[in-house]
Every structure is written in C-alpha cells, then in structure tokens.
Amino acid sequence: MTTPPPLIAAAFLAAVAIPALLVLLAFGPARLRAPWPRYKASVLMAYAGWGTAGLTLALRGMPAPLFDWAAGFALILASALASFVVWSVLAWGFTLNMLLHLAQAREPLDTMAWVERYCGHRSFRQIALDRLNILFASGLARRREESVELAPGAGRLAVAGLVVLRRIFGLS
Amino acid sequence: MTAEFATLAATSLALAAYLLLVAIALRLSAQSHALLLLVGGAVLVCAASLTLVLVWTSWPVLLWHFLAFYCGGVAIVIFLYGAALKSLSLQMCALLGSHATRSVGELADAVIRTEFEKRIALLEGSGLVERQENLFAVTEKGSTAANRIVRTRNALRLESKGLYAM
Numbered sequence: 475m476t477t478p479p480p481l482i483a484a485a486f487l488a489a490v491a492i493p494a495l496l497v498l499l500a501f502g503p504a505r506l507r508a509p510w511p512r513y514k515a516s517v518l519m520a521y522a523g524w525g526t527a528g529l530t531l532a533l534r535g536m537p538a539p540l541f542d543w544a545a546g547f548a549l550i551l552a553s554a555l556a557s558f559v560v561w562s563v564l565a566w567g568f569t570l571n572m573l574l575h576l577a578q579a580r581e582p583l584d585t586m587a588w589v590e591r592y593c594g595h596r597s598f599r600q601i602a603l604d605r606l607n608i609l610f611a612s613g614l615a616r617r618r619e620e621s622v623e624l625a626p627g628a629g630r631l632a633v634a635g636l637v638v639l640r641r642i643f644g645l646s
Numbered sequence: 647m648t649a650e651f652a653t654l655a656a657t658s659l660a661l662a663a664y665l666l667l668v669a670i671a672l673r674l675s676a677q678s679h680a681l682l683l684l685v686g687g688a689v690l691v692c693a694a695s696l697t698l699v700l701v702w703t704s705w706p707v708l709l710w711h712f713l714a715f716y717c718g719g720v721a722i723v724i725f726l727y728g729a730a731l732k733s734l735s736l737q738m739c740a741l742l743g744s745h746a747t748r749s750v751g752e753l754a755d756a757v758i759r760t761e762f763e764k765r766i767a768l769l770e771g772s773g774l775v776e777r778q779e780n781l782f783a784v785t786e787k788g789s790t791a792a793n794r795i796v797r798t799r800n801a802l803r804l805e806s807k808g809l810y811a812m
Contacts, residue, residue: 476709478710496802497802505803507804507805509806510810541650544715545710545711545715547718548715548719549713549717551718551721552721554721555725558725559725559728564799564802565806566809568732568734568765568808571807572762572765572766572769572808573774573788575808576782576784576792577788577792577793581783583783585780585782588782589762598758599751599754601734602738602750602753602757602758603750605734605735605758606738607810608735608810609735609739614739615742620751621747621748621750622742622749622750624739624742624743632736633739633743637740637743639726640730642665642669643668643672643731644672644673644677645677645731
C-alpha cells in the first residue's frame with residue numbers, strides 16, 4: 475500500500491483533530507461552552523490548520539495538485555459531518571432531551587408539565603419557534619407576525635430536495 | 647484514461663452502488679438498525695469497489711483520493727438521512743411546502759405535538775419511560791441512560807437544554 479500524499483496525510487490529521495478540538499475547546503481561558511460556537515470553531519480550526527500545512531508545503535517546494543486539495547477537503551468534510559451527527563444528538567437531540575428533562579424532574583409528569591420542563595412554557599409553541607428559527611436564519615422560511623411561509627426560492631428547493639431524499643431512503 | 651478521471655469515475659460508481667444498497671436495505675429492514683446498515687453498507691461497498699477496481703480492471707485509480715472522496719460522500723448520505731428522518735425543522739418546512747401559509751400554533755400542533763407523542767412511544771417502547779395513567783416517569787433503565795448522558799455531557803462540558811436558542 476502506498477503512503478498518502480503529504481496534503482492528504484495532513485487532511486487526515488485535521489479530520490482526527492475535529493472531535494479532539496470539540497473536547498479541548500471546553501477547557502482553558504477561551505473555553506466555548508455553547509455547542510454551536512464550539513462546533514463551528516473546531517471545524518474552522520481544522521480547515522485553517524490544514525490550509526496552513528498545505529501552504530507551508532508549497533513554500534518548501536512541494537506544491538500539491540488541485541486534486542489533492544479536493545480530496546483533503548472531502549476528508550475533513552467527512553469528519554465534520556460525522557462529528558456533527560453525534561454532537562447535534564448530544565446537544566439538541568429531541569428524544570434525548572425529553573428523557574433528560576423527565577429524569578431531572580424526579581417525579582412523574584403529565585405531557586404538558588413535561589413540555590414545560592423542556593422549554594419553560596406549557597405549550598408546544600416555544601419548541602416550534604426554536605426549531606423554526608433555523609428555517610428563518612437559513613432563509614428557507616419567513617415569518618409575518620403569527621404566520622409562517624416558505625421562502626419562494628431556497629424554501630421550495632429544500633422541500634423538493636427533502637421529497638427526493640425521503641423517496642430514496644424509503645421514508646413515509 | 648487519466649488517474650484523476652479514473653478515481654472520480656470509480657468514486658461515483660461506488661457511491662451510486664452505496665446509495666442503491668442503502669435504499670434497498672432501509673426498505674427491507676423498515677428503517678430499523680439504520681446506523682448499522684449505513685455504516686456496514688459503506689464498508690462493504692468500499693471493499694467491493696476497491697477489489698473490483700484494483701484487481702479486475704486496469705483503471706489507474708488513486709487509492710487515497712478514492713478513499714477521501716468516498717468518505718466524504720458517505721458522510722453526506724448519513725447526514726442527509728438523519729436530517730430527513732428526524733429533523734423537526736425540515737418536517738415543518740415540508741408542511742409549509744404543502745400549504746402556502748401556516749400559523750406558528752398550527753405548525754406546533756401538527757409537527758411538534760405529533761413528534762412529542764411519537765418520541766414518548768419510542769421511549770416507552772425502549773423501556774426508558776413508563777406511563778402511569780396520564781403521568782410519565784423514567785424507569786430504572788431510563789435513569790441509568792440519563793445519568794450516562796449527563797456524565798458524557800459533563801465530561802465534554804457541554805451546556806444545552808435541548809433548544810437551539812439556549
């Protein structure tokens with residue numbers, strides 16, 4: 475088996491660094507406690523480190539071809555997405571957080587009391603708004619006072635993509 | 647055929663085979679053991695593709711590039727599967743696609759309430775939560791699982807209440 479080109483070897487190290495950075499960035503004076511900023515910082519630092527390694531190699535007379543850069547980018551992306559799947563379940567997983575809030579109550583709860591422990595209100599509206607904010611921030615939907623509508627371009631495209639994905643994966 | 651073109655062609659074929667295998671396996675298993683199927687399928691297709699390409703063809707495939715692109719493609723598929731299956735935001739997005747406008751309350755009822763009830767059934771089904779008339783409580787198994795999650799979060803110094811805004 476051949477050894478990987480230097481830029482792909484560097485990408486492999488950067489890919490491994492993402493989960494390590496997710497842990498390490500919780501400590502020290504510049505610690506990031508909120509899950510999203512910490513994830514973003516980990517991925518950006520991994521890509522920045524890899525980019526620096528690539529530039530250093532080029533300055534030392536070992537410039538990498540574009541194909542190596544593309545492969546390295548894909549490898550780090552794989553690690554970033556895999557880390558996000560695990561990280562998002564731990565931080566924002568709906569079922570997981572439902573279980574945690576019920577466990578922390580230390581007494582049996584009815585559905586609405588359970589919802590209140592989850593979001594601070596005895597209604598599902600607050601959770602809906604929290605999840606809708608992702609759609610608003612990404613430009614997929616718009617809010618006009620109490621009503622919500624799909625954004626004509628990106629929103630329609632996302633729905634079409636979702637329909638295709640559900641058909642491919644056999645989801646009802 | 648250049649090595650770059652051969653690598654991209656081999657990766658594209660391998661990813662197409664992976665998607666086909668996953669689509670069939672998820673249907674046959676009715677979405678159970680999805681993670682095992684997604685990861686196991688990826689390893690199986692990768693091994694089969696490399697065997698086919700390296701042993702039975704004369705394609706000048708660049709091994710490390712193939713693996714990097716293939717890993718990227720598989721990660722995208724797994725990420726998209728998770729989003730299509732569980733994302734509450736995307737479920738609301740889909741609902742908005744079938745109706746021009748919805749109120750926040752309607753979306754909360756149609757998606758969040760329904761999903762909350764589905765997840766309760768899931769927790770009950772896995773023995774983590776038990777129903778006592780109209781009240782719910784964690785079982786011993788649920789308490790053990792919750793403690794394990796809290797310990798993991800504490801080790802990672804992860805602060806979250808399950809809402810994106812908090």
